[in-house]
Amino acid sequence: MKLDKAIIKDMYIRMKRIREFETKAMNLFAEGAIPGFVHLYLGEEAVATGVCQALNDADYITSTHRGHGHIIAKGGDLKYMMAELYGKETGYCKGKGGSMHIADATKGILGANGIVGAGHNLAVGAGFSAQYRGTDQVCVCFFGDASTNQGTFHESMNLASIWKLPVIFVCENNGYGISMSQARHQAIKDIADRGTAYGIPGISVDGNDVIAVHEAAVEAVKRARNGQGPTLIECKTYRQRGHFEGDAGKYKPTEEQEMWMKKDPMPRIEKYMRDSDLFTAEELADLQDSVVKEIAEAIEFANASAYPELSSAVKDIYFDIVEEVRSR
Amino acid sequence: MKKMTYGEAIREGMRIRMLEDENVCIFGEDVGAFGGCFGVTAGLFDEFGDKRVRDTPISEGVIIGCAVGSAATGLRPIAELMFIDFLTVGMDQLVNQAAKMRYMFGGNISVPMVVRLPGGGGVSAAAQHSQSLEAWLTHVPGLKVVYPSTPQDALGLMLSAIDDEDPVMFVEHKAMYGMKGDVDDVIVPIKLGVGDIKRAGTDVTVVATGKMVHDALKAAAKLEQEGISVEVIDPRTLYPLDKQMIFNSIEKTTRVVIATEEVKRGSFAGELAAMISEACFFNLDAPIKRVNALDTPIPFAPNLENFVLPNDVDIYNAVKEVMA
Numbered sequence A: 001m002k003l004d005k006a007i008i009k010d011m012y013i014r015m016k017r018i019r020e021f022e023t024k025a026m027n028l029f030a031e032g033a034i035p036g037f038v039h040l041y042l043g044e045e046a047v048a049t050g051v052c053q054a055l056n057d058a059d060y061i062t063s064t065h066r067g068h069g070h071i072i073a074k075g076g077d078l079k080y081m082m083a084e085l086y087g088k089e090t091g092y093c094k095g096k097g098g099s100m101h102i103a104d105a106t107k108g109i110l111g112a113n114g115i116v117g118a119g120h121n122l123a124v125g126a127g128f129s130a131q132y133r134g135t136d137q138v139c140v141c142f143f144g145d146a147s148t149n150q151g152t153f154h155e156s157m158n159l160a161s162i163w164k165l166p167v168i169f170v171c172e173n174n175g176y177g178i179s180m181s182q183a184r185h186q187a188i189k190d191i192a193d194r195g196t197a198y199g200i201p202g203i204s205v206d207g208n209d210v211i212a213v214h215e216a217a218v219e220a221v222k223r224a225r226n227g228q229g230p231t232l233i234e235c236k237t238y239r240q241r242g243h244f245e246g247d248a249g250k251y252k253p254t255e256e257q258e259m260w261m262k263k264d265p266m267p268r269i270e271k272y273m274r275d276s277d278l279f280t281a282e283e284l285a286d287l288q289d290s291v292v293k294e295i296a297e298a299i300e301f302a303n304a305s306a307y308p309e310l311s312s313a314v315k316d317i318y319f320d321i322v323e324e325v326r327s328r
Numbered sequence B: 001m002k003k004m005t006y007g008e009a010i011r012e013g014m015r016i017r018m019l020e021d022e023n024v025c026i027f028g029e030d031v032g033a034f035g036g037c038f039g040v041t042a043g044l045f046d047e048f049g050d051k052r053v054r055d056t057p058i059s060e061g062v063i064i065g066c067a068v069g070s071a072a073t074g075l076r077p078i079a080e081l082m083f084i085d086f087l088t089v090g091m092d093q094l095v096n097q098a099a100k101m102r103y104m105f106g107g108n109i110s111v112p113m114v115v116r117l118p119g120g121g122g123v124s125a126a127a128q129h130s131q132s133l134e135a136w137l138t139h140v141p142g143l144k145v146v147y148p149s150t151p152q153d154a155l156g157l158m159l160s161a162i163d164d165e166d167p168v169m170f171v172e173h174k175a176m177y178g179m180k181g182d183v184d185d186v187i188v189p190i191k192l193g194v195g196d197i198k199r200a201g202t203d204v205t206v207v208a209t210g211k212m213v214h215d216a217l218k219a220a221a222k223l224e225q226e227g228i229s230v231e232v233i234d235p236r237t238l239y240p241l242d243k244q245m246i247f248n249s250i251e252k253t254t255r256v257v258i259a260t261e262e263v264k265r266g267s268f269a270g271e272l273a274a275m276i277s278e279a280c281f282f283n284l285d286a287p288i289k290r291v292n293a294l295d296t297p298i299p300f301a302p303n304l305e306n307f308v309l310p311n312d313v314d315i316y317n318a319v320k321e322v323m324a
């Protein structure tokens, strides 16, 4: 596929945003500015980007515990995201969610998710809703390799298939579920094969090649919008960090890490941009600078924001009921 | 006497029984070489090998189900869920299978299994990784529910949990794993259904579970300086429950505060309160008071989480109220 310069530029910006956001989040977590658990998307930028580039604002995504990349790629606001990671009142979820629970209904982002395998079923629901309402929206379900061992994966693939729902199942096969390598958690190599069991086309792509991912996504989205039902896209990629910050990832062999660092999606797209003669070195540097600035502004915003008012703790549980507060 | 952390004590309990009985085995997510999400099974893989300490895929339904099926056929499995919150994924296997088998089949099948369940909040793990769900478990006839508050209790109760012929839900508080405490050199199982008076007192009874036991002790120390003598009771096992220990204490003090980390609505603390009012109504000189989390999901921001979860100050205030 020959891609327009505009699309490549757009994808590069999304990838760079993720890379920069995650690198800063990593440092901020180490400094203690971000509490709780942080699961970084470093190394997997091409997957969310290539896929979300094929979507519109009205389309939906479901996400995982490792959700920052999905949300950024789908157009999430960097300031609100960073503020949420800090637990500030200006964050996407007013500080109630944190890294693992960011949602933006206006962008079709149905939430990062702390429960492995929960997104599969939600995606089927969103796809059902789009089909029922007769819109041309689709839902992309992002999930990890290890989540395909949950019953929800199998149940949702089956239902999406028999109802021909506009759902695109995007597996981020980064080779691990925490410390369990794929070879130890399942007896197959290509998760795409699991599509066969449900009559769903399954393809495997190089998940560190944003253009390959994008091409596969465009095709799957077209099928979904045409009423031809779901597609399973397996993106082979690699988690460059530990499972969460604080996990040293000792179970990842050094040679394996080195091999994958050579396939790092960022230098790859940058090389492509330079080699294709579409971008001058200056243009590329300008793009990089503008993203670095955006992220710096997001951090400033988060820093300058206040922690939530205590009274907010009992709000947003129901639409119409505010719970009582004990006196202390 | 030696010092051990809560996490080490749980590990030691499992280890002792694994050394004695080769049908005791452990499985769960990342419990092998990785040593478990909270490090509780660290070293057991090296000691016992991959036959007895097994990593499973992320499949809570089959983790619990495999425990049920293997327990029904001669093993004594210890299944670990990474967080108690993931019970939801395996609940059918627990509630409709494990808990029902003995009864439904007229006593023909035993299910001697342990499920380890790290619960509780306080570490900014937010709404899906911080819950206290013990009431879901105590509600189900057929399950036993254990919730130790000290290393000593964790060790003794783990031994009994493994020895038990029924499914035992072993609730652990994730913020206590690193907490150190004294453990006797002579290790004996602690019978399920026997509570412990963590501090003797005469004016008010505080019944507390898990991490709240420590908050209760802190409050009691402060109240003592104000001339109020607090008796802190840790039931240690929520089912079977040492009702008599609680009732005897209330007969003496005539006042009671119940402190658990659960959201108040539908909590095990509510069951305790109902039980006490049925049995001790005419002994009580003040209404029963409960100290719990607010009726909200657990929020992420540290200041909000602090606000939502109960603490020693809440217990202190509650005691003052029942003394007023």
Ligand SMILES: Cc1ncc(C[n+]2csc(CCOP(=O)(O)OP(=O)(O)O)c2C)c(N)n1
Pocket: A065, A066, A114, A115, A116, A117, A143, A144, A145, A146, A147, A148, A172, A174, A176, A177, A178, A239, A243, B029, B058, B060, B082, B086, B089
């Ligand atoms: C139901 C459930 N079980 C277990 C966990 C703990 N957990 C969080 S992420 C994870 C590994 C997920 O692996 P994978 O799906 O491959 O995604 P990755 O982390 O590699 O992106 C586990 C076991 C959880 N959050 N929810």
Ligand SMILES: [Mg+2]
Pocket: A144, A145, A146, A172, A173, A174, A175, A176, A177, A178
């Ligand atoms: Mg993975």
